[in-house]
Every structure is written in structure tokens, then in C-alpha cells.
Amino acid sequence: NEINNLSLDYLTGLKKKEFLKRKLVSLESEVYLGQLVDFSLIICDLDKFKQVNDNFGHSVGDDTLAMFGLLIKETLRPSDFAYRYGGEEFLILLPDTNLNEATVVAERLRRVIDERLQIGHYGLNQVTAFDLAKSKMVLDEGGINDAFFLEKDVTCSFGVANYLDNDQSTDTLFGKADENLYIAKENGRNQVSA
Numbered sequence: 022n023e024i025n026n027l028s029l030d031y032l033t034g035l036k037k038k039e040f041l042k043r044k045l046v047s048l049e050s051e052v053y054l055g056q057l058v059d060f061s062l063i064i065c066d067l068d069k070f071k072q073v074n075d076n077f078g079h080s081v082g083d084d085t086l087a088m089f090g091l092l093i094k095e096t097l098r099p100s101d102f103a104y105r106y107g108g109e110e111f112l113i114l115l116p117d118t119n120l121n122e123a124t125v126v127a128e129r130l131r132r133v134i135d136e137r138l139q140i141g142h143y144g145l146n147q148v149t150a151f152d153l154a155k156s157k158m159v160l161d162e163g164g165i166n167d168a169f170f171l172e173k174d175v176t177c178s179f180g181v182a183n184y185l186d187n188d189q190s191t192d193t194l195f196g197k198a199d200e201n202l203y204i205a206k207e208n209g210r211n212q213v214s215a
């Protein structure tokens with residue numbers, strides 16, 4: 022419906038960051054009222070994304086973000102909420118999820134992106150981002166004659182934090198998730214830090 026579409030980022034199909042605050046307030050009040058035990062936050066950032074735009078151009082960058090959005094939606098549970106927060110930065114809210122469970126979700130996402138999100142050539146000069154799992158299927162069935170030439174794996178770093186562990190303060194929660202994202206980047210990227 023119309024209202025729902027307005028809340029979505031046109032490129033990734035994930036929710037726009039403007040709708041994050043409202044969801045946070047609602048999760049906080051649900052915890053306060055005892056309707057929700059806890060919730061966790063994952064901040065994820067595509068690694069060295071500037072290189073994608075610089076080396077392949079912005080339309081391939083856009084394809085990459087769109088594919089990333091699809092893979093995130095496919096991997097998350099129906100009860101989770103994913104937002105495009107900035108250019109290549111994404112936030113995921115996980116209701117009724119403790120830190121260990123959230124770390125498992127982040128690791129699952131990390132693996133999916135690492136194994137499936139690729140940038141490569143097909144045809145003569147066309148370059149795009151694609152889902153390796155689905156492309157391989159099409160190739161195996163002889164659907165595409167032009168082989169894909171893999172150019173670049175796309176990876177992602179993740180910072181995870183939990184509401185109850187962070188003084189039941191969304192500011193502290195964000196600070197901790199951000200700090201953990203920074204640690205994941207500093208330790209070599211393509212990993213989860215919690």
C-alpha cells in the first residue's frame with residue numbers, strides 16, 4: 022500500500038532512516054511495559070564501498086546496494102526491522118533478542134553477503150552486482166551463455182549491541198554498536214564484533 026511504500030528506501034527496499042526513531046521509541050516502551058523482554062541493534066557497513074563506486078561507477082554501486090537490501094530481507098526474520106541509515110550503512114533492530122542471539126543473526130548475514138554478493142562482468146562490457154547463488158543456478162541450467170567474470174567480492178562489517186546491557190538507553194546502545202562496528206573494521210573487516 023501507499024503508506025508502506027513511502028517508508029521504504031527506493032534503492033534497497035529497506036525502511037528509511039526517518040522511521041527508525043519511531044520504532045525505537047515503540048520498542049523502548051514495550052520493554053518498559055513488559056510486553057517485550059529486550060531488543061538488540063546491529064549496525065552494518067559495506068566494506069570499502071567507495072572503491073565500488075570509484076572502480077565500477079555509481080550504477081554498479083546502486084545495483085550492489087539493491088542486491089544487499091534483497092539479501093538482508095531474505096535473511097532476517099519477519100519480526101526484525103532493517104533500515105538504510107546512510108549511503109552504505111544499515112541498521113537492524115531485533116525485538117526479543119539478546120546479545121548472543123543478535124550476534125548469531127549478524128554472523129548469518131555476514132556469511133550470506135560474503136558468499137553471495139558479487140560484482141562481475143557478463144556479456145560484453147556489462148558489469149553489475151549479482152547474487153552468486155542464484156546466478157550459479159541460472160548458469161548451471163544453461164540460462165546464460167555469457168559467463169560471469171568475478172571482479173570483486175562484497176563484504177560487510179557488523180557492530181552488535183543490546184538494549185538491556187546498555188543501561189536501557191538508546192544513545193548508549195547506538196554508541197556501543199558503533200564502537201563495535203569500528204572494532205570490526207579495525208580488525209580487518211568482514212566480521213562481527215559484539
